[in-house]
Amino acid sequence: MNIWSYILKRVLLMVPTLFGVIAITFAVIQFVPGGPVEQAMLEMKGRGGGGEASGGGAATGASAYRGRQGIDEQRIEEIKKLYGFDKPPAERFWGMVKGFLTFDLGKSFYHHGDVWTLVKSKLPVSISIGLWTFFLSYLISIPLGIAKAVREGTRFDGFTSALVLVGYSIPGFVLGVFLLVVFAGGSFLQWFPLRGLTSDNWENLSLLGKVTDYLWHITLPVAASVIGSFAVITMLTRNTFLEEIRKQYVLTARAKGLSERKVLYKHVFRNALIPLVTGFPAAFIASFFAGSLLIETLFSLDGMGLLAYESAIRRDYPVVMGTLYLFTLIGLVVKLLGDLCYVWADPRVQFESLAK
Structure with missing residues (x-):
């Protein structure tokens, strides 16, 4: 085996290795709690209940409960769409892989940039x-x-x-x-x-x-x-x-x-x-x-x-x-x-x- 055959073989082996690492990590992420949608909802709940939480322990509990009930389904769907979570996991994964092929690593949720x-x-x-x-x-x-x-x-x-x-x-x-x-x-x-x-x-x-x-x-x-x-x-x-x-x-x-x-x-x-x-x-x-x-x-x-x-x-x-x-x-x-x-x-x- 000459050097070029060896390099070609190794490059071909890189493809399934790289794909496997990305796929496993993506699958694990789907089960991690506290994603960007949940964090956005928690932030909205905090804003919604902040004004009524100053009346003691009972008032705090009541306002927190009203905050949890205060986000309608339409707003939740808008948040999911904002972060791309309105699509099935398989569609999001293949879209991400297609971007990686052109070295498009996506947009940051937090920094709002490439x-x-x-x-x-x-x-x-x-x-x-x-x-x-x-x-x-x-x-x-x-x-x-x-x-x-x-x-x-x-x-x-x-x-x-x-x-x-x-x-x-x-x-x-x-x-x-x-x-x-x-x-x-x-x-x-x-x-x-x-x-x-x-x-x-x-x-x-x-x-x-x-x-x-x-x-x-x-x-x-x-x-x-x-x-x-x-x-x-x-x-x-x-x-x-x-x-x-x-x-x-x-x-x-x-x-x-x-x-x-x-x-x-x-x-x-x-x-x-x-x-x-x-x-x-x-x-x-x-x-x-x-x-x-x-x-x-x-x-x-x-x-x-x-x-x-x-x-x-x-x-x-x-x-x-x-x-x-x-x-x-x-x-x-x-x-x-x-x-x-x-x-x-x-x-x-x-x-x-x-x-x-």
């Missing part, structure tokens, strides 16, 4: 945090893991292992609170801003001023996000390098008189990085879309994490389904890229074995 436009407006925050987290994690963890493998059993190895594991054990939002208290106007220092991605006067700053202001704002959120990710990549790099260093071809290279640096970076490096390279595309894309709700809330950053949470709470189904479709599609493509990277990193792997 879902794709809404997602694009939130991406700068998620990309800012994710991109810096991704690059800092790899740029620090891989050299650190190599250094730990070369110095196995030394004080440096033990100290750095304890350090990265302590960072891994601290939840990101707890570290974020600590950084805010210490460095952002708490009881100690006031070196960094409390909220936002840029200052209010960002548009009036020079190019250097804009870059400096952006880095100033992003420092604490990125620090809270990145420290916990050091441990996994660092320890994976260390253990993989140790496994390769102990293999026979390394002893042979050393016996030929090659320097330790050449043995490490010419012979060991490529084989040891295979687990990291194969996960590179997934980690790169996930860093953009796996926004942390708590980190964004702590630092008042309006990104994808906050959007996903609010959409689920408000039962904003077009946003939930649209983002699910988009991220599932990206995830399937990234999985394919990961397999291709695996073959690129290790030519011994054949497409026949990946296709099974």
